[in-house]
Amino acid sequence: MLDLKLMQKNPEIVREALDKRNSKVDVREFADLDEKRKALIAEVEALKAERNKVGPEIAKRKKAGEDASDLLEKMGEVSNRAKELDRELNEVEKAEKEWMMAVPNIPHESVPLGASEDDNPVLRSWGDKPEFDFEPKEHWELGAALGGLDFERAAKLAGSRFALSFGPIARLERALGQFMLDQQTTERGYTEVSPPTIVNKATMTGTGQLPKFEEDLFKLTDERELYLIPTAEVPLTNIYAGEVIPEETLPVKFCAHTLCYRSEAGSYGKDTKGLIRLHQFYKVEMVNFAHPDRSYDALEDMTRSAELILEKLGLAYRTITLCTGDMGFGAAKTYDIEVWLPGQDKYREISSCSNCEDFQARRANIKFQPADSKKKQLVHTLNGSGLAVGRCLVAVIENYQQADGSIVIPEVLKPYMGGLEIIKPE
Template structure:
């Protein structure tokens, strides 16, 4: 959520931000609401002052045995009008809050202005694309032929956009997640967390999934307002909701492997085959609570930590910077890491690392107390995939495939695979 004072004092900054994002949200709606809110407060205060001024006169008349009915009638009218204004003020404040909750973050001044993903600049490449003397297969062909992936039986159990992994494939996905967790905790200073996979409405609101993106979520069908998490970013970021962190504790860095559940609303017809876009998948997520003065340094470090996994696995990738028209709702700046998939002959996103600045912290009320000041400040929150496990499995299968249909196990994963070097059909 944006700073209310910024909206009130300089709505033009927000208007320009929304224009860069290509948003059709009208800032004038907020200006009109806030103008009405201020007018209502002024009128209520004036009526209360009038009531306070007349009160002693009524008491004086009653004490003297004089008639005070005219004043009592007038105060009854004032009380009725005050009640009407208070009710309208409550409605206006609720509408103003609803408007504020729907407005995305302000993009950082350094990000490129653009309309869509086509305008995202590539910052760097890493690794060499593998060269094959045969036509490379896509991961769903490899996984199925090698007996590790089964989409038909998964559809029988749950419907489309689900999969079942057997044997080597289940172990390979577990190995990838373990490698990611070990790397982020041992080399990059993250603390591993195992959070709930079901959260409440307040938690979803804190990170920006609600109210705007409810159709993308799986909501439990009871009346308690519970949702399955779409990413571990949601519970991890809200660990410190409504709390004050001491400055010396910053940065706080969490990572977690969790299942992620997404309805994929609006994605019908996209990536219907394979593991790229599923309703349930696993991801290792990184979350950082950073000092505002150091959050952009933390963004570079987080992106490097995500890249490290691909470097360990020797998977070629590129890093792009999202433009203003493609950046996420809560983010101020985002880097996407895209891994090369030879079977699809294209790069596909495998990680997205974002600095949300104080946008989520305002929604979740997460502050820190500077050592040299009594005034509390909002922390900056960052999040990034380190990495999407299923998509990493896709990349391993497609980049390490052999002409005979087998797949070489990357050296870094062999200790997690019981020493297995090659995946072959049985």
């Protein structure tokens, strides 16, 4: 959520930022609400002044034994009007908050201008695309032929956009998650967390999934308003909701390997085959609570943590900077990492690393206590995939495929595979 004072004092800054993002949010709606709020407050203050003026006069008359019924009647009218104004003011302030909750973050000044993903510049690339002396297949063909992926039986169990994995392919997916966790915890300084994957409404609101993106979520059907997490960013970021973090402990870096659940609303017809766009998938998530002065250094570090996973796996990738028109709701700046998939003959997103600055911290009330000040400040929160495990499985299968349909195990994963070096067709 944006700073209310910024919205009230410098709405033009917000309007210009929203224009860059191609947002349809109209700043004038807030201006109208705020003018109404100010008018209501002015009337409330006038009533208070009248009450302060008449109160002593009533007391004076009563003391002198004089009739004060006219003043008491007037004060009754003032009291009734004050109650009406309180109700109206509460409604306006609620509408203002709801409006603010629907406004996306302001892009950082370094974010390139652009309207869509077509305007995202490539920041850097790494690795060589593999060359094959045969026509490379897509992962679902390879996985099915190996007896390791079954989408038809998964659909029987749960419907479309689910997958079953078996044997060495299932173990390969597990190995990837374990490898990623080990890298982030032992090499990059993240603390592993095992969080709940069902969270409440306040937790979803704190990171910006609610109220705007409710249609993208899976919600439990009882009265408790609980949701399945779309990413471990949600519980990890809210660990410190409503708390104050000592400055000397910053940055705090968490990572988690969890199942994630997404309804994929609006993605009808996209990636209907394979593991790319499922309702349920594994992901290793990174979250960083950073000092505002150092959060952009933290973004570079987080992005590098994700890139190193791909380099150790020997997978070619490119890192792009999302333009203003393609960034996510809560992000001030985002890097996407795209891995090369030879079966699809294209790069596909496998990680997204974002600095949300104080946008989420304001929603979730996460602050830190500076050592040299009594005034608490909002932290900056960052999040990133380190990596999307299912998509990484796709990349390994397609990049390490052989002419006979077998899959060579990347060197760094062999210890996690019990020494298995190749997955062969049965």
